[in-house]
Amino acid sequence: MKILSIESSCDETAAAVVEDGRKVLSSFLYTQVEEHRLYGGVVPEIASRRHTEQVVRVTERALQEASLSLSELDAIAVTAAPGLIGALLVGVNFAKGLALSANKPLIPVHHLRGHIAANYLSHPELKPPFLCLVVSGGHSHIVRVKDYTQFEIIGKTRDDAAGEAFDKAARAMGYPYPGGVEIDRLTRQGGDRFAYSFPRPRVENAPYDFSFSGLKTAVINLLHHAEQKGETLNTADVAASFNHTVAEILTDRLIAAAIAGGDTVIALAGGVSANSLLREYASKKCEQHGLTLCFPPLSLCSDNAAMIGSQAYYEAQKGNFASLSLNACASMPIDQSFER
Ligand code: KG4
Numbered sequence: 001m002k003i004l005s006i007e008s009s010c011d012e013t014a015a016a017v018v019e020d021g022r023k024v025l026s027s028f029l030y031t032q033v034e035e036h037r038l039y040g041g042v043v044p045e046i047a048s049r050r051h052t053e054q055v056v057r058v059t060e061r062a063l064q065e066a067s068l069s070l071s072e073l074d075a076i077a078v079t080a081a082p083g084l085i086g087a088l089l090v091g092v093n094f095a096k097g098l099a100l101s102a103n104k105p106l107i108p109v110h111h112l113r114g115h116i117a118a119n120y121l122s123h124p125e126l127k128p129p130f131l132c133l134v135v136s137g138g139h140s141h142i143v144r145v146k147d148y149t150q151f152e153i154i155g156k157t158r159d160d161a162a163g164e165a166f167d168k169a170a171r172a173m174g175y176p177y178p179g180g181v182e183i184d185r186l187t188r189q190g191g192d193r194f195a196y197s198f199p200r201p202r203v204e205n206a207p208y209d210f211s212f213s214g215l216k217t218a219v220i221n222l223l224h225h226a227e228q229k230g231e232t233l234n235t236a237d238v239a240a241s242f243n244h245t246v247a248e249i250l251t252d253r254l255i256a257a258a259i260a261g262g263d264t265v266i267a268l269a270g271g272v273s274a275n276s277l278l279r280e281y282a283s284k285k286c287e288q289h290g291l292t293l294c295f296p297p298l299s300l301c302s303d304n305a306a307m308i309g310s311q312a313y314y315e316a317q318k319g320n321f322a323s324l325s326l327n328a329c330a331s332m333p334i335d336q337s338f339e340r
């Protein structure tokens with residue numbers, strides 16, 4: 001089954017063709033990140049405009065690279081939730097137009113399910129059930145993937161997402177958007193991860209939930225106090241210490257959830273799963289506890305359409321198609337399905 005997939009939930013306009021959920025025939029992407037960097041974060045109106053301008057070209061490239069015409073496809077898939085509503089609507093309406101004109105079935109895909117599916121593209125042996133840490137700019141979840149289309153939320157953030165915390169802390173340190181990448185770079189380039197000690201907030205009676213806003217505030221306070229006293233801090237050390245704290249919090253709760261739930265296979269997904277310390281700590285802990293760990297290559301951690309095409313195949317196997325009245329949704333839990 002060859003599926004053309006479209007992704008436009010945030011600041012990447014992407015299209016891909018994926019065969020049977022596992023084989024990427026083509027994947028093409030236009031990133032708007034340079035433009036949003038000027039404003040320190042994603043500007044929703046600009047994102048929607050750029051998607052509108054780029055979606056046709058990006059889709060044509062994906063079809064060309066796969067040497068396929070629309071008529072040779074089996075279905076059209078699109079990220080329909082969650083994300084920036086104006087940005088999602090561009091992809092959803094474009095996909096609906098294609099599905100109608102080419103008379104192909106339409107498959108709506110949940111963006112976070114797509115992030116998880118990125119692991120299917122890089123790990124041919126990976127099959128549910130497994131436990132997944134999904135950490136992106138907008139979400140931080142520990143999810144049990146019971147089956148390809150069946151999910152159980154084990155833990156989630158109560159305030160900021162992990163990526164959001166990275167971006168806000170980096171911004172306070174004067175680094176450009178997306179700050180997670182900068183903090184990772186400073187850590188790898190020798191920032192001292194043990195230079196500062198930051199809080200590790202816990203949520204009462206919810207051992208697998210996260211709370212990152214206090215940690216982010218602690219970084220901002222440290223920087224402000226130093227500024228008021230006229231002291232110069234080594235921001236690489238602050239960045240590395242912050243990165244160390246977030247990576248340990250994520251890893252510790254993920255492994256604790258796996259042990260409590262009897263999971264033996266663990267996956268990482270989402271933009272923050274590109275983080276070097278998170279990968280290092282998760283690898284070490286999984287080895288210690290005899291758990292198998294998967295994470296996607298860097299190119300599949302951040303937003304792309306191939307991961308959407310992968311998940312779409314499994315949605316199609318379950319008959320999860322949509323009619324042309326499909327609407328985009330800014331927020332939607334991962335365990336909820338689209339209306340048929
Ligand atoms: O999954 P993603 O590309 O988009 C969303 O669905 O949100 O995630 C983007 C987030 C941003 O907050 C970015 O700073 C973070 O992922 N990120 C990283 C790294 N690469 C991207 N955070 C930490 N370390 C990285 N290497």
Ligand code: ZN
Binds near residue numbers: 111136270271302303
């Ligand atoms: Zn994403």
